Amino acid sequence: MKPHFSPALVREDLRDFAGYSSARTSHTGAPARIWLNANEAASASAIDPEGQQRRYPQPQPRDLVEALASCYGVNPAMVITGRGSDEVIDVIVRAVCLPGADGIVISSPTFGMYAVSARLHGVPVHDVPQTDLGDRWSVDVAAIAHTVRETKSKIVFLASPGNPTGSVIPTADLLWLATELSDAAVLVVDEAYQEFSDQPSVADQISDQPNIAVLRTLSKAHGLAGARVGTGIVHPQFAQVLLRVQAPYPVPEPVRAIAVAALGEVARAATAERIQTTIKLRSELAQILAGLSSVTAIYAGQANFVLVRSTGPDALLRLLADHGIVVRDMRHLPGLQDAVRVTVGTAADLEAIRAACTESGAWISPTDVEQAKQRIT
Structure with a gap:
């Protein structure tokens, strides 16, 4: 028999909460005319x-839920969709954590919305920093489990691939942590960049490990950031809890139509091609950035961006900005006091970066790039 989702993981005061009964959900009689x-x-x-x-x-539009379930290879009963992953994050915090009491655990550097959502609900945030291994980042799942127990936190947020690190967390580590915390916390695995990774999703583990929740989005690989379509893949019993907590009508009709079309056969084939192109260009972008004499580390990772450390991040940001190229300054995050994140753009975008570096004299001779790559890895 498959394990059930534990009601103890839900806020005690919300375990019998019925939620808002909207006009679209309250009618259960004969077909309406x-x-x-x-x-x-x-x-x-x-x-x-x-x-x-x-x-x-x-x-929760049925055709969209079924299309998302098909795309991610899960049962439609496990799918909840909303206004981007941000809303799903917020709903999970709201459903699980009692304000002023329960906490969440993160592992910095990581996506900022986990802490933002927690703090907006008055929920303490506990950080177990990642370890920089030079070419990738490592999450200490044993330390996270200890912190959950010590602080009585109810949620762990981990991104894999990570943002802004690009690093993946081994599936075995995620499953060990979920099992270790079965009776204590929900493990939320944010897979916003999973399409660019060679590691399978952990969504197919939820039936055996009900305290896992997976976040997915149409904003990255599917090219629909402006539509704001996020998905939570959770145990069906947890899905019912989240739907009762979520505000009504989260998916506007125009968004539903766009998203369903984007998940059709033709559009998904085009998305698959775009993903492969992005992965190829990610490697090329890393090589271009390796040619900058100021770059001291590159974390190409398995997402659609490249994270770099630089001895002169201000100069690098200014150099690119002077050529109309905007990248992300990451120095506000713990452990990234000298880091910049560069999204993988088009081939033309990458050539613009190369040209900017070459014209400025910041780029070293192409013959020295291989030596530079060895210097920073």
Whole structure:
């Protein structure tokens, strides 16, 4: 028999919480012909003559949920979708952590929204920093388990591949941690960049380890950052808890239509090609950045960006900005006091970076690049 999701992992005061009963979920009678239960406009807007936006959308559109489940290879009952992964993060914190009491554990440097969501809910944040191994970053899962027990935290947030590190956490480590914390905490594995990684998702482990929650997004590989479509893949019993906590109507109708189209066969084939191109260009970008004499470390990782350390991050940022190229200053994060993150753009974008470095004299001779790569790895 498969294990159940433990109710003890949910806030005690929300375990019998029914949530808001919206107009789209409260009707359970005979098929409706005339809908007069949601105080919607009686006729269409002038800018929407066909009235496609007149009605409130389904809270969890069935066609979108099924398309996401198919894309990620999971049961639709395990899928909850919302306004980007940010909302799913927020909903998980809200459902699991009692403000002022329960905590979360992160492993810096990492995505900032985990701590932001926790602090907005009055939830303490405990950090178990990663270890810089020179070419990648390592998460200490044993120390994280100890911190969860010591602080009585209820959620662990780990990104794999990491942002901004690009490093993956071995599946065996994630499963060990989830098992170790089965009765204590939810392990949220943020797989926003999973499409660019050679490590399989841990979503297929949830049926055996119900305290794992996986985050996915259409913002990166699928090219829909502006649509804001995030997905939580969780145990079906946990999904029902999250749906009761989530605000109603999280997916606007135009977003649903775009997302469903993006998950169709033709669009997914194009996405697969774009992923392979990005992985190829990621390697080329790392080689270009290795040619900068100021660069002291490169973490190419398994995402769609390259993280570098530089002896002159201000100069590097200014050099690129002077050529109209904006990259991310990461010096505000713990352990990254000299780091810059560069997203993998198009081939033309990469050539623009190469040209900027060459014109400025900051780029060393191409014949010395191999020596430079050995110097920084």
